Amino acid sequence: MIDLSHIEKIYDSAAGPVHAIKDISLHINESEIFGIIGLSGAGKSTLVRCINLLERPTKGTVTVDGQKMTAMNESELRKARKNIGMIFQHFNLLSTATVYENVAFPLQLVNTPKDEIKARVTELLELVGLADKAEQYPSQLSGGQKQRVGIARALANNPKILLCDEATSALDPQTTKSILQLIKDINAKLKLTVVVITHEMQVIKDICDKVAVIHEGVIAEQGRVLDVFTNPQQPITKEFISVLLSNDLPAGFDRNELSDSPYPGSILLLRLTFIGESANEPVISRLIKNYNTNVGILFGNLDDIKGVPFGRLVIGMDGEAPEIAKALDYLNSQKLKVEVIGYVRRHDSTHQ
Numbered sequence: 001m002i003d004l005s006h007i008e009k010i011y012d013s014a015a016g017p018v019h020a021i022k023d024i025s026l027h028i029n030e031s032e033i034f035g036i037i038g039l040s041g042a043g044k045s046t047l048v049r050c051i052n053l054l055e056r057p058t059k060g061t062v063t064v065d066g067q068k069m070t071a072m073n074e075s076e077l078r079k080a081r082k083n084i085g086m087i088f089q090h091f092n093l094l095s096t097a098t099v100y101e102n103v104a105f106p107l108q109l110v111n112t113p114k115d116e117i118k119a120r121v122t123e124l125l126e127l128v129g130l131a132d133k134a135e136q137y138p139s140q141l142s143g144g145q146k147q148r149v150g151i152a153r154a155l156a157n158n159p160k161i162l163l164c165d166e167a168t169s170a171l172d173p174q175t176t177k178s179i180l181q182l183i184k185d186i187n188a189k190l191k192l193t194v195v196v197i198t199h200e201m202q203v204i205k206d207i208c209d210k211v212a213v214i215h216e217g218v219i220a221e222q223g224r225v226l227d228v229f230t231n232p233q234q235p236i237t238k239e240f241i242s243v244l245l246s247n248d249l250p251a252g253f254d255r256n257e258l259s260d261s262p263y264p265g266s267i268l269l270l271r272l273t274f275i276g277e278s279a280n281e282p283v284i285s286r287l288i289k290n291y292n293t294n295v296g297i298l299f300g301n302l303d304d305i306k307g308v309p310f311g312r313l314v315i316g317m318d319g320e321a322p323e324i325a326k327a328l329d330y331l332n333s334q335k336l337k338v339e340v341i342g343y344v345r346r347h348d349s350t351h352q
């Protein structure tokens with residue numbers, strides 16, 4: 001549905017050229033929710049604005065729904081952009097117009113007859129749950145309601161694609177959830193292709209099918225959300241994920257005392273990640289039964305990504321070195337990811 005091929009974007013600024021996008025190629029399938037995550041300044045907004053040619057790439061080609069956007073002139077682009085709705089972090093509503101007028105605006109721009117506008121706006125306001133707010137002004141709405149107006153306006157001309165640039169970044173966590181749910185519902189109902197730009201892994205995890213991590217103008221890593229989430233390859237990806245999954249040591253341990261080899265009083269800490277079926281297998285009870293080691297569970301949580309269970313455990317193990325080695329072999333033979341955190345000493349009141 002969307003094809004970006006070797007996109008490069010250089011801005012001319014007073015301080016010299018800014019190489020915002022270096023060489024990015026991406027393919028986004030029809031009806032999927034595709035997330036693009038990156039730090040501030042990574043080039044996310046630039047990239048998404050290259051999709052509808054609000055920014056013209058310095059190099060590369062953009063193809064949307066079979067049409068080569070980069071080969072179009074301004075009037076062809078205006079027509080092609082009807083196919084692409086967009087919503088923004090700060091909503092960009094007309095403050096002197098009512099909710100109704102805001103949603104009607106893109107329809108007026110393409111000379112839609114008045115009665116058709118009325119029917120369409122009514123339908124859209126119902127879709128986003130604002131049927132009773134038609135005559136209100138943006139200043140009378142909450143942030144979440146403003147973004148609902150933004151979504152209704154973006155959908156006015158029946159686009160096939162919805163671009164969301166930090167659409168929930170100005171909202172509190174609960175409102176964020178409701179807007180993400182609305183985007184998800186719209187994607188399912190209208191089979192829209194959705195591109196979600198964010199700096200929050202939670203947003204990616206909540207609604208995206210695929211994700212591309214962009215860093216300093218290039219793609220660091222991309223793939224299915226489940227794969228990237230459970231098996232990140234690049235440090236920047238790990239950093240985004242670590243915000244959600246605590247990679248800290250459990251309470252009672254001091255990172256300064258972490259060592260690669262055992263020392264008196266230390267135990268071996270392991271982080272186990274279970275995905276899908278293996279989340280249900282009794283690995284820990286077998287570990288305890290079959291090997292002569294002491295095993296304690298220090299931290300655990302269970303989550304899911306697109307309905308696939310995904311659990312993390314931090315366990316502490318102590319015992320003789322050969323037994324620990326055998327236990328590790330057993331864990332590594334199971335369908336789970338085993339990360340050795342290291343040897344560390346427990347500090348709690350009973351030992352002081």
Ligand SMILES: Nc1ncnc2c1ncn2[C@@H]1O[C@H](COP(=O)(O)OP(=O)(O)OP(=O)(O)O)[C@@H](O)[C@H]1O
Nearest residue numbers: 011012013018020039040041042043044045046047
């Ligand atoms: N119009 C412009 N002129 C010059 N430089 C620009 C322009 N727009 C963006 N840049 C620069 O391009 C780089 C990428 O900016 P961009 O806005 O795409 O990043 P971003 O990932 O969306 O960041 P944020 O998360 O802060 O929105 C930055 O270094 C930025 O300063």
Ligand SMILES: [Mg+2]
Nearest residue numbers: 044045046166
């Ligand atoms: Mg941006």
